[in-house]
Amino acid sequence: MQTRAGSNRRLLWGAALAVLSAMCYGASQVIAKKGMKDYDVPPILFTSMGLFFGALVMMLISAKSMPKHAGEPRRYFGFMVLAGVTSGGAVTLLVSALSKAPVAVVTPVASLNPIFTLTMAHLFLQRLERVTLRVVLGTAMALSGVLMVILGSTLL
Amino acid sequence: MALGILLAFLSLFGFSSSDIFARLGLQRLPPALGAFISVLTGFMVTSALALTLYFDDLTALDPRAFLWAFFYGVVTFALARLILYMALSIAGAARTSPIISISPIFATLMAMLFLDERPNWLMGLGILMSVSGMALIVSESRNRPSEELSAD
Secondary structure: OOOHHHHHHHHHHHHHHHHHHHHHHHHHHHHHHHHHHHHOOOHHHHHHHHHHHHHHHHHHHHOOHHHHHOOOOHHHHHHHHHHHHHHHHHHHHHHHHHHHOOHHHHHHHHOOHHHHHHHHHHHHOOOOOOOOHHHHHHHHHHHHHHHHHHHHHHOO | OHHHHHHHHHHHHHHHHHHHHHHHHOOOOOHHHHHHHHHHHHHHHHHHHHHHHHHHHHHOOOHHHHHHHHHHHHHHHHHHHHHHHHHHHHHOHHHHHHHHOOHHHHHHHHHHHHOOOOOOHHHHHHHHHHHHHHHHHHHHHHOOOHHHHHHO
């Protein structure tokens, strides 16, 4: 079992990685905006092209670890396939939503993702993690801020 | 419009499910392999629709669009997702997802830097609020009892 200090360091490292990932996602929105606008590429086509190149790069990065983990139980591979299918389906639904309703309506709805994730984590991941009041409050504050930024950029 | 809102809500369910499935799969698989599997299957799903609707657009695209899509793919589906999966496997979905959700804040900051956009007072307040919320989530990590980690 890990010590309390060790687990704190590990969780802070995890949070720092999440911030780094959020920065990458932020940068990717700027890249997507410029790429799609300058060359008039439909969003779903641009996303699909990006996924193709992303898959190629990830294949190179993960090639070494493939033989080592080939013997893992199939259900774990199945979970990752489901993760890809649901995120791919979600992107498709989101793009379809944007074609049926204004961006100012769809984007705030789409930003509510963590509420769903916290609920599902509470329901399905009880063995792995715990949803605390502080996490719920922090999520509410972060989401309020994101909604303000979205509304500020679309309505004012 | 109602259909658009319904589709947006359904997409939320998809993104959240994806985080939960990834958290489960990453118990035994390394983040890089997990990211490869999920990005590849994500490509299969989206490309079916993209090629059905826009095959002619694809063949007529300016080659520079492919370069932008390459940068987008590397940053979003290789780098960001790999780091996201590393974070998910360490800190869990409940802590990672809210932090990832503030990516529009980083997008706004980068748009200020590179696209010369200027935020208004509401956006400034939103940035402050999001950063405070993120700080609250991160500070929770410091108070988390160590025995919870033994669950994995």
